[in-house]
Amino acid sequence: MPLYLDDLTPGLVFHGGPVMLTEEAIIAFATLYDPQPFHTDPVAAKDHPLFRGLAASGWYTAALSMRMITQAMSEVAGGVIGVGGDLQWPRPTRPGDTLRVECEVLEVTPSRSRPERGSYVVRHRTLNQAGEEVQVFTARGIAPRRPNPAAADAAE
Amino acid sequence: MPLYLDDLTPGLVFHGGPVMLTEEAIIAFATLYDPQPFHTDPVAAKDHPLFRGLAASGWYTAALSMRMITQAMSEVAGGVIGVGGDLQWPRPTRPGDTLRVECEVLEVTPSRSRPERGSYVVRHRTLNQAGEEVQVFTARGIAPRRPNPAAADAAE
Numbered sequence: 001m002p003l004y005l006d007d008l009t010p011g012l013v014f015h016g017g018p019v020m021l022t023e024e025a026i027i028a029f030a031t032l033y034d035p036q037p038f039h040t041d042p043v044a045a046k047d048h049p050l051f052r053g054l055a056a057s058g059w060y061t062a063a064l065s066m067r068m069i070t071q072a073m074s075e076v077a078g079g080v081i082g083v084g085g086d087l088q089w090p091r092p093t094r095p096g097d098t099l100r101v102e103c104e105v106l107e108v109t110p111s112r113s114r115p116e117r118g119s120y121v122v123r124h125r126t127l128n129q130a131g132e133e134v135q136v137f138t139a140r141g142i143a144p145r146r147p148n149p150a151a152a153d154a155a156e
Numbered sequence: 157m158p159l160y161l162d163d164l165t166p167g168l169v170f171h172g173g174p175v176m177l178t179e180e181a182i183i184a185f186a187t188l189y190d191p192q193p194f195h196t197d198p199v200a201a202k203d204h205p206l207f208r209g210l211a212a213s214g215w216y217t218a219a220l221s222m223r224m225i226t227q228a229m230s231e232v233a234g235g236v237i238g239v240g241g242d243l244q245w246p247r248p249t250r251p252g253d254t255l256r257v258e259c260e261v262l263e264v265t266p267s268r269s270r271p272e273r274g275s276y277v278v279r280h281r282t283l284n285q286a287g288e289e290v291q292v293f294t295a296r297g298i299a300p301r302r303p304n305p306a307a308a309d310a311a312e
Contacts, residue, residue, distance in 0.1 A: 033219035036226060036235045050237060050298065058238060059222050063189035063215050070192060079192045081206060082214060084244030087293075137243075142206065 002077035004146035005118040008105050016072025017100030019064050021056055021093055029060040055092035061099070061135050062087070065126040068101040073122075078144050085121075085139030091132060098129040106138070110145065117144045158233035160302035161274040164261050172228030173256030175220050177212055177249055185216040211248035217255070217291050218243070221282040224257040229278075234300050241277075241295030247288060254285040262294070266301065273300045 023042065030039030034057035037044035045054040073080045093099065102125045110118035119140050126135035179198065186195030190213035193200035201210040229236045249255065259280045266274035275296050282291035 029219075032223070034222050034226060038235060038237075049234070049300075057222070058240075059215070059219050063185075063219065066190045066213070066215050067188070070190060078205070079194060081194075082245070084214075084242070086240070087243045088240035089238070144205075 001075065003075045003143075004077045005108060005110065005120065005143040006146045008076070008108050008120050008143065010105055010107060012105040014069075014072040014103040015100065016068035016103070018098045019068060019100075021060075021064070021095055021097045021099065023054060023095035026054065026056040026060060026093075026095055029063070030057045033057065034059055051092060054095060056094070058089040058135070061089065061093045061126060062137070064099060065101055065124060065135055065137065068099070068126075069103060069124055072101055072103055076141075076143055078142075081142050082139040083119075083142065085137055088136045089134065090136065091128075091134055093128065093134045097134070099126055099134065101126050115145065117142060119143075157231065159231045159299075160233045161264060161266065161276065161299040162302045164232070164264050164276050164299065166261055166263060168261040170225075170228040170259040171256065172224035172259070174254045175224060175256075177216075177220070177251055177253045177255065179210060179251035182210065182212040182216060182249075182251060185219070186213045189213065190215055207248060210251060212250070214245040214291070217245065217249045217282060218293070220255060221257055221280060221291055221293065224255070224282075225259060225280055228257055228259055232297075232299055234298075237298045238295040239275075239298065241293055244292045245290065246292065247284075247290055249284065249290050253290070255282055255290065257282050271301065273298060275299075 027040050038048040038051045039057045042054040045051055070080055104123050107121040119142050121140050124137040128134050183196050194204045194207045195213045198210045201207055226236055259278050261278055263277040275298050277296050280293040284290050
């Protein structure tokens with residue numbers, strides 16, 4: 001059953017995951033998109049004053065989170081489409097970490113100008129195996145309204 | 157010459173890029189991290205009411221932007237380390253788009269509790285070949301203060 005904007009209510013929570021981070025995948029992603037020694041070189045990372053060891057690029061945490069979010073929210077009609085939001089990385093992710101997501105609907109707002117859709121705010125929390133937040137993305141998404149059969153009849 | 161927190165001043169702009177998006181790379185990234193038809197299937201994407209054609213995952217735009225940012229800001233001492241910020245995707249990116257980044261320092265705040273470092277706010281704008289914003293990430297970063305030789309002498 002697809003979930004339309006009308007079906008998304010504040011307090012609704014979707015769960016996704018888990019995924020495990022490997023050193024190889026952390027380094028491979030960072031080599032392509034965030035080539036800095038604390039993300040690509042376990043030896044150099046040991047001496048970094050903030051990271052003290054290899055840490056994944058925040059964008060890798062974000063990409064893995066999105067994969068889990070698309071699974072968790074696969075029933076949302078039209079797909080998971082975000083226009084942006086507040087993205088925080090409270091702590092780094094590391095090789096061996098196991099991540100999961102909890103996606104809680106906070107607000108739902110039908111569009112005034114477009115009766116067929118609306119927007120919603122979801123707080124996507126990415127948690128590690130200790131239950132600690134490694135990413136919090138509070139984002140606005142767009143979803144279609146439930147089609148109105150009566151309106152469709154009237155339009156015929 | 158490394159750029160310490162003391163060298164970052166509001167109004168300073170770093171430029172990075174370009175990078176071009178290919179359909180193959182857009183699909184490959186989305187298949188791994190954001191497997192939704194409007195990001196992976198050019199035919200299905202044509203009929204999507206919002207995208208009207210294949211669009212890259214926002215996280216791919218973000219990952220490519222980070223690669224350009226690490227190049228643009230490679231002189232920042234200790235690397236480009238962000239703790240988060242506001243991430244917006246005003247319009248999608250498409251196969252054939254050529255992207256670049258402009259990173260403008262907005263604020264610089266020495267730490268009160270940690271004299272050796274501080275934080276700064278940068279607005280990273282990712283622009284397409286028409287000069288349109290495809291991503292704006294206004295983020296807080298962490299950078300070390302310039303080492304004080306006098307203090308080092310005193311500590312000996």
